[in-house]
Amino acid sequence: MTDLTTMSAAELGRLIAAGEVSAVEVTQAHLDRIAAVDSAVHAFLYVDAEGALEQARAVDAARAAGQAPASPLAGVPVAVKDVIVTKGIPTTCASKILEGWRPPYDATIVERMRAAGLVMLGKTNMDEFAMGSSTEYSAFGPTYNPWDLSRIPGGSGGGSAAALAAREAPLAIGTDTGGSIRQPAAVTGTVGAKPTYGGVSRYGLVAFSSSLDQAGPCARTVLDAALLHEVIAGYDERDSTSIPQPVPPVVEAARRGAEGDLSGVRIGLVREFSPEGAEPGVVAALQTSVETLAKLGAEIVEVSCPHFSYALPAYYLIAPSECSSNLARFDGVRYGLRVGETPDSTLEEVMAATRDAGFGPEVKRRIILGTYALSAGYYDQFYGQAQKVRTLITRDFQAAFEQVDVLVSATTPFVAFPLGSRTADPYQMYLADLYTIPANLYGGPAISVPCGLSDGLPVGLQVMAPTMADDRMYRIAAALESTQEPLLSSQVPTLEGKTR
Amino acid sequence: MTTTTLSLEDVLTRYEPVLGLEVHVELGTRTKMFCGCPTTFGAEPNTQVCPVCLGLPGSLPVANRAAVEATIRIGLALNCQIATWCRFARKNYFYPDMPKNYQISQYDEPLCFDGWLDVEVEPGRTVRVGIERVHLEEDTGKTQHIGGATGRIHGATESLVDYNRAGIPLVEIVTKPITGTGALAPAVARAYVTTLRDVIRALGVSDVRMEQGSLRCDVNTSLHPVGATEWGTRTETKNVNSLRSVERAVRSEILRQAAVLDAGGQVIQETRHFHENTGETSPGRSKETATDYRYFPEPDLVPLAPDPAWVEKLRAELPEMPAVRRRRLAAAWKLSDADMQAIVNAGALDLIEATVAAGAAPEAARKWWLGELSRVANEQGVELSELPVTPTHVAELQTLVDSGRLNDRLARVVLEGVLAGEGTPEQVMAARGLEVVSDLGALEAAVDEAIAANADAAEKVRGGKVAAAGVLVGAVMKATRGQADAKKVRELILRKLGVEG
Known part of the structure; x- marks a missing residue:
């Protein structure tokens, strides 16, 4: 039999359901792979081998008892970004401030994956609290790109993307605030989808x-991403911002897209995403992909989104402002790290010392930025103004979607860059999310799908769709995917025995 | 400055007070504001908590519809506008009794705004207090500091936090500045809080018990010279935990500020704490160094957009307001304002109304509750409503008196039995064998015996000294163990002795 770690999740699910392979065998194969290569890749912060095998045994037992599979992905392993809480399993957000914390509850998407029979392998590395574009800001050391271990795997969800590229897991969960699912997918040659804001519970x-913030699926194929999307999406009464509507038919759309016919589809290219800021190899791959989409029958139209150029500054006011408040709860009083406690220390001193020791440099930078932006007298000028820009960007999207069905762009302006090359200048790091941030500000869905190589490194194409039209982006992405040689099966270097 | 001997009346000929009151009301919803935890008062610490009200990473709030409804009803009762669209906001500051280090509250978009409440300060004198806003927020946990002398965090060796209260829905009601009250200021403040409490109690959305903290009051006070156009610097007095304290806190703060101003000093803008034992305030934290709360719209919650049709339905279903009810009952029972005030002050209005509903005449019901029962409640140090006697008992008792089966003295004895838990008035009568002797034959025999045994007295009565009959009546009453109608006994005696009363 082919190596189980090279198969798609859809295939694995089918084989398990047919009894041709057991969930335990599939899980063990991935645990073995992790044992063999993760010392080089460092995609995982925690591997729950025992828990995973137990869940796999439960799937096999249910099948032996004659029960129908809980879902098409029953028995298929999944890696979970460490920003998602998992009951009894350490959840650190790659921060020292949460080291050792074992949550007393499961996230809604974790509950849904458990109910669907997915097997959770462990928790993946990330930039601390999902702030970063390279996974270099993890407090527990970076993740390395399986394509070239001297390069970054993107971020913040570099661990989930690298785990897929290194074939340590066939599926993974990511979260995307400004591109943290899509940009790592692009630079690792994998697929990553940010669903419509409110489409997947944030509880x-x-x-x-x-x-x-929006959680979403990461996979090696568009269909696999759609299958995982269907498991985790849908209304949740515990999240007030969750949308009480049926999940768009994403799996059906991915299957239909794979047939390769895009006649009648109108695809927009955003004029304001000028090629000047992007690497030539990225621009070339984008151009080839657009031509391919046209060949499949799509009509290509240039559209103008004049306010997209303000997306990055608006994002770097809104996100830090909210983060400064969201991260206030990490103070050493109730859980996680506590330092600086002496008989004479005051409460304020212990809180300050804990936060100083517990947060890394990028998190501190954003907390300070956001605290400043929300201060009395500055609110209107910064946070208020950024919210107005956000409204204008939303209107740009709405106007564009009156002309076209989807928008496409490169996912990120540059391919995986060498570790350490952008940490000295935060702005250079922030540019990695130039093309992904608008969709977060608008709230619409967006996906990154491999679209070629530049100097031997993967490039991603981003497809953006209107809110709650997630199916459209899956269809376009699957159509493009159907024209490409699978990148990963042939191109990723052997990782066994490698050290960095 | 505590040695001031200024009088309020004197001070307020020179200074004009401006008051502002912020009242916090804990709603009596079954579950908390943003999660499903129960809200029972007095449970073991940290037993009514979950990931949401503990603010655990990843948890999210969901607004409690019953709390939103209760807040709208309070707003409507206070004649407010109801927002058609508004948002929650985060109030950011670090304190260990706040699990998230921010409080979900409302900032510039309150759910209800721009209303008023008419407050009767004394019979015939009503003041209209403007309502700035009514908004909804979550309560914090409770911190207990151990080891310090004052119970405050300063000097404490250990601090304990109970998060049971964290997340209980809290409504904040803020008045517009109250001006032009002059020397009535302390009374207006007290009357406002009293009236507000009654309104909220009538709505049934909170038990509004100041001693349990379900109604809390902060008082803002400032003084400016009479005739000045600019208001003085205000202070905010916290820890005002009873209606009496509201009045005392205003009085004490007016006197303190007047003394400062008289001495040529300046009032400092600050938070002050009221002390029940001394009736005075002491400085808390200075507002000048107060936290910048960095308010911003709560992104975890969708905006509130109450359906106008729903709001109108709630308006139509509002119960009768306490002031209206008092006027109606005073008219029906033919009571003066002062009589009604006495009933309200005694906490007897509901009880008397229920007693009347159970069949008693208003005057009789009032007599029992404000007389004998108030005396007993006073002796026992409890509220009238806490006595183990119901309006039905009282109505039944009065019926027994009206029908002549009990006289006043026996009725009081029966009531003692009811209060002692011996059952209904009928049951007590039966068990204790208490009833007016109505058998004429038995009574005549007792009269004859009394006349025979007290020949001197009988002779005096025959001779026209009617007052001497008292001895004979007393003897009959003694013989019947008080169970005779004294009036009737007297009539019988006089008739037998040939004297017509």
Whole structure:
């Protein structure tokens, strides 16, 4: 039999349901793979081998008892970004301030995955509290890109993307506040989807920026992402911002897209995403992909979104402002790290010392930025103004979607960059999310799908759709995917025995 | 400055007070504001908590519809406008009794705004107090500091936090500045809080018990010279935990500020704490160094947009307001304002109304509750409503008196039995064998015996000294163990002795 770690989640689910392979075998194969390569990749912060095998045994037992599979993904392993709370399993957000914390409850999406029979392998590495674009801001050391271990795997969800690329897991959960699912997908040659804001419950997602955060599926194929999307999405009464509507038919759309016919589809190219800021190899791959989409029957139209150029500054006021409030609860009083306690220390001193020791530099930078932006006298000028820009960007999207069905762009302006090359200048790091941030500000869905290589490194195409039209982006992404050689099966270097 | 001997009346000929009151009311909803935890008072610490009200990472709030409804009803009762669209906001500051280090509250978009409440300060004198806003927020936990001398955090060796209260829905009601009250200021403040409490109690949305903290009051006070156009610097007095304290706190703060101003000093803008034992205030934290709360709209909650049709339905279903009810009952029972005030002050209005509803005449019901029962409640140090006697008992008792089966003295004995838990008045009568002797034959025999045994007295009566009959009546009453109608006994005696009363 082919190596189980190279198969898609859809195939694995089918084989398990047919009894051709057991969930335990599939889980063990991935645990073995993790044992073999994760010392080089460092995609995982915690591997729950015992728990995973137990869940796999439960799936096998249910099948042996004649029960129908709980879902098409029953028995398929999944890796979960460490910003999602998991009952009894350490959840750190890659921060020292939460080291050792074992949550007393499961996130809604974790409950849904358990109910669907998915097997949770463990928790993946990330930039601390999901703030960063390279996973270099993890308090527990970076993750390395399986394509080139000297390069970053993107961020903040670099661990989930790298785990897929290194074939340590066939599926993963990411979260996307400004591109943290899509940009890592692009630079690791994997698929990552940010659903419509409110499409997937945020209950149990440790908040970075509440109005932007959205959990979503990460996979190696568009269909796999859609299958996982269907498991985790849908209304949740525990999340007030959750949308009480049926989940868009994403799986059906992915299957239909794979047929490769896009006739009647209108695709928009955003004029304001000028090629100047992007690497030539990225621009070239985008151009080829657009031509491919046209060949499949799509009509390509240039549209103008004049306010997109203000997206990055608006994002860097809104996200830090919300984060400064969301992260206030980490104070050493109730859980997590506590330092500086002496017989003479005051409460304020203990809180300050704990936060100083517990948070890393990027988190501190954003807390300070956001605290300043929300201060009396500055609110209108900063947070208030950024919210107005957000409204204008939303109107740009709405106007564009009157002309076209979806918008496409490169996912990120540059391919995986070398570790350490952008940490000295925060702005250079922030540019990685130039093309992904508008969709977060608007709230619409967006997906990154591999669209070629630049100097041997993967490039991603981003497809953006109107809110609650997540199915559209799956259809376009699957159509493009159907024209490409699968990147990962041939191109990813062997990782066994490698050290960094 | 505590040695001031200024009188309020004197001070207020020179200074004009401006008051502002902020009242916090804990709603009596079954569950908390943003989660499903119960809200029972007095449970073991940290037993009524969940990831949401503990603010655990990843948890999210969901607004309690019953709390929103209760707040709208309070707003409507206070003649407010109801927002058609508004948001919650985060109030950011670090304190260990706040699990998230921010409080979900409302800032510039309150649910209810711009209303008023008419307050009767004394019979015939009503003041209209403007309502700035009514908004909804979550309560904090409770901190207990151990080891310090004062019970405050300063000097404490250990601090304990109970999060049972964290997340209980809290309504904040803020008045517009109250001006032009002159020397009535302390009384206006007290009357306002009293009236507000009665309104909220009538709505049934909170038990509004100041001693349990379900109604809490902060008082803002400032003084400016009479005739000045600019208001003085205000202070905010916290820890005002009873209606009496509201009045005392205003009085004491007016006197303190007047003394400062008289001495040429300046009032400092600050928070002050009221002390029940001394009736005075002491400084708390200075507002100048107060936290910048960095309010911003709560992104975890969708905006509130109450359906106007729903609001109108709630308006139509509002209960009768206490002042209206008092006027109606005073007219029906033919009571003066002062009589009605006495009933209200005694906490007897509901009881008397129920007693009348159970069949008693208003005057009789009032007599029992304000007389004998008030005396007993006073002796026992409890509220009238806490006595183990019901309006039905009282009505039944009065019926027994009206029908002649009990006289006043026996009725009081029966009431003692009811209060002692011996059952209904009928049951007590039966068990104790208490009833007016109505058998004429038995009574005549007792009269004859008394006349025979007290020949001197009988002779005096025959001779026209009618007052001497008292001895004979007393003897009959003694013989019947008080169970005779004294009036009737007297009539019988006089008739037998040939004297017509």
